[in-house]
Amino acid sequence: MMSFIDSVKSVLMNNFANFKGRASRSEYWWFTLFEILAYFITGIVDGFLFGWGYYDPTWITWILQLAIFLPGLAVAIRRIHDHGKSGWWILMPFYNLYLMIAEGEAVPNSHGPVPTNVLA
Numbered sequence: 001m002m003s004f005i006d007s008v009k010s011v012l013m014n015n016f017a018n019f020k021g022r023a024s025r026s027e028y029w030w031f032t033l034f035e036i037l038a039y040f041i042t043g044i045v046d047g048f049l050f051g052w053g054y055y056d057p058t059w060i061t062w063i064l065q066l067a068i069f070l071p072g073l074a075v076a077i078r079r080i081h082d083h084g085k086s087g088w089w090i091l092m093p094f095y096n097l098y099l100m101i102a103e104g105e106a107v108p109n110s111h112g113p114v115p116t117n118v119l120a
Contacts, residue, residue: 002026002117008034010119011071015078019087023078024115028100031075035068076100081111 002010007030015021042064050058057065077087080096082104089096108114 002030002119004030004033006117006119007031011075014119015074016071017074019074019077020081021078021112022082022104022109022115023075024082024117025079025100025103026117027115028075028079031072035072038064038068078111079104081109082115084109084111 002024007027010027011031015023039061042061046058046060049060073090076096077090080087080089080099083099083102084105085099089099104115106114
């Protein structure tokens with residue numbers, strides 16, 4: 001299983017916009033947790049700097065969203081590839097939620113070898 005730190009490094013440094021290959025469940029879910037924590041912390045910083053009332057996202061939130069959108073999409077598509085499916089399945093929200101949770105194929109498929117959970 002890939003650790004939290006290894007997952008974040010893998011997605012942000014090695015596979016930032018890599019839509020080819022496969023991602024393990026641990027890589028995907030650890031990075032999803034990182035995204036949630038980043039948004040939470042950004043919300044707190046926004047609250048301290050700009051007030052706690054209802055507001056439109058500030059420039060801090062926009063920068064984070066722009067920085068995390070592409071790698072988040074890439075790791076989700078690579079997670080779908082782990083099932084031997086096309087990345088276009090990302091457009092089917094409930095089905096791809098199942099694919100994110102279910103174990104991938106245990107053998108190499110057309111998208112690459114089985115993820116090893118080792119940071120290269």
